[in-house]
Amino acid sequence: MPRLIAVILFGLMVLAETFQAYRLLRTLADPAPVAERLGISYGAEILRAGILLVLALAVTLGALLAVVGLLGRLRALFLACALACALGYLLLGLYQMATGVLQLESGGAVLSGVIYLVLGALAYAMRRSAVEE
Numbered sequence: 001m002p003r004l005i006a007v008i009l010f011g012l013m014v015l016a017e018t019f020q021a022y023r024l025l026r027t028l029a030d031p032a033p034v035a036e037r038l039g040i041s042y043g044a045e046i047l048r049a050g051i052l053l054v055l056a057l058a059v060t061l062g063a064l065l066a067v068v069g070l071l072g073r074l075r076a077l078f079l080a081c082a083l084a085c086a087l088g089y090l091l092l093g094l095y096q097m098a099t100g101v102l103q104l105e106s107g108g109a110v111l112s113g114v115i116y117l118v119l120g121a122l123a124y125a126m127r128r129s130a131v132e133e
Contacts, residue, residue: 006082006130007070009122013063013085017056024053038104048099055095059088063123070130082127089120 027034027049035045062085069078093116100109 002126002129003070006126007067009126010063010066010070010082010085013119013123014060014067017060017063021053021056021060024049024056028053038106040103044103048103051095052092055088055092059085059092062086062088066123066127078130079127082123082130086120086123086127089116089123093117093120 028046031042031045031049034049035042038045040048062081062083065081066078066085069075069081093113095113096116097110097113100106100111100113
């Protein structure tokens with residue numbers, strides 16, 4: 001059962017971060033509206049969105065390959081990629097919290113950072129429990 005739950009969890013992470021990456025690509029194509037809404041310069045928004053895009057793609061790839069590892073019963077692939085996904089979420093959460101406090105002065109960004117940290121902890125926990133089955 002933990003294997004099925006892990007497949008579903010990592011599959012949802014793939015979907016969520018794919019949509020996030022798409023949104024960030026659209027932001028990079030036209031950073032003006034987001035920069036104005038956040039009250040930062042265009043250059044700062046391009047840098048912020050670029051960093052978030054790289055991290056979102058790392059999480060997406062890690063989660064996707066974790067699903068492949070689970071479905072293919074490739075233990076080493078699953079362990080490595082689930083860890084990459086968890087670390088990606090950790091970095092994403094810390095970056096969101098830092099920008100929320102230091103750059104945007106936004107409680108919403110800090111909250112999203114905390115959510116990413118929880119998702120990273122969940123990915124790490126699933127990494128541990130799915131292979132014990």
